[in-house]
Amino acid sequence: MLTHRMPMSLAAGCALALLLPWRSAIATPSWSDLADFELCPGMSAAMARPAGIGERDVSISTFTHHWTHSDEHKNVRSLNLRQHLDDDRFCGFSLFTNSFGQPSTYLFTGKFWPEPIPGLPRVYASVSAGMLYGYVSRYKNKVPLNVKGFSPAIVPSIGFRITPQLSIEAHVLGTAALMIGADWWY
Template identity: 55%
Template sequence: MQAPHPALCAALLCAALSAPVHAAGFMQESLCPGLDQPVAGTGQKYEAFFSPYTHHWSQDAEHQQVYAISLSRLLPNDRFCGFSLFNNSFGQPSAYAFIGKTWPGVLASYPEVYVSATAGIIYGYVGKYKNKVPLNVGGFSPVIVPAVGYRISPSAAVEVQLLGTAAFMLGATWRF
């Protein structure tokens, strides 16, 4: 059986994040509430991220350069939901659907500095690489990605994302 395409997995995971949750017969809000609410401030609704560089803490002859793109929907209270498409450290096409939160202005003397964290599900570490991420079931694994960023302008920022004990990723964001 052929594995599903990562872009399809990301789309399905994002749909699941925004769908209402039914638990014990009660209707709950979606995991990504606020999609229909305006975001205060600049009127920007989305944020795109691109990473051209990832540094692995330990070198492996099989490691390949990782490239990632993501799109997030900005939500009230500095929250966001989104998805990312990337090639993983072993060259496999991969996807990540996530929810997240940003804490702007964490340093009083540098208000442009922010921290954020995302949590979600990745798909893509399959075959002989299935044990390269924890809790992998059929190529799907839970993930938490903390990040530190510097807001250059209301629309642009640079960011460092920590990828567990494996690596860190450098990238840039653009809000629109």
Template identity: 45%
Template sequence: MPFSSRNPLRGSLLALALLLCLASAPALAQKPERYCPSFLAVKGAPEPTHRGEISFSPFTLHWNHSTEHKHVVLVALDEQLPGDRLCGVSLFSNSFGQPSAYVYAGQQFNGLLGVPKLFVKVTAGILYGYLAPYEDKVPLNHNGFSPAIIPAVGYQFTSNDSLQVKVLGSAGLMFSYGRRF
């Protein structure tokens, strides 16, 4: 049975993904070991001020409207590393209602344009989930796997909370809330 907006399994999988991320956040905050590969960290850089970040995106704006587009929801979990680097995973329903995932590493650049709370985050990794008949909706797709680079601009409105806008190439913009822990 295909994933559609009427399929209750879709909502259940997203709820399960959110619960798994929320359940993992306290464990990440308490354990001293890292889950990201050590080569991603900048040697000699100070430790990050927080262990990780959980993000939730309830809305995506598509550049071009299509009757095929479905509501996109995303949950992501990042681990912060020395040198403002990070790695993480996001689970989401793509624009066509298919369950999808993105595993990535990235860099955050704080103090954009001299504004201490403004930042840019750039991630690169492997995207999975755009399957037939939508495999041509992302470039270089092979059996549902494709490379991705996602830049984002964010604003840290409290020490733990941020709003971010992710640029999804020629597809659109994703709006998300991030909570540090």
């Protein structure tokens, strides 16, 4: 079994380098900038609100359909946590086994559209963008722009609310696959 762990200092360095809000193109960040840094702006205010009002969701997925068959493909299993913010934005993370059975993670932010199709209030859509870690060793070329296991990702999704707390979602995983999951909103 192939396993690979992400060095935490490398992950923290990449996150700061990509997400630190610079004051200007030539400014150098100061320690006070780092003290005020929020990985996901608005997250601390959202987390201070009580649970139970549908601003958080956890989802699981155990079904993935790959567009092209390969004997190397494994079924992707995923656990996702998402915090909804003001202005229909969200931030979250996903822990999953990738298409080749490797442990992987996805840290993301995104936009949520509660009713993209007028007259269908239970249908919603979202798109997330973030940093993917996984796809290492012989699978490093299976995702674009992979540098030592890190690569950018964009995931469009569409969902259907069965109840106010339960929904199903379909996630398009680039040109590789479609993943179906269930979400619990709390």
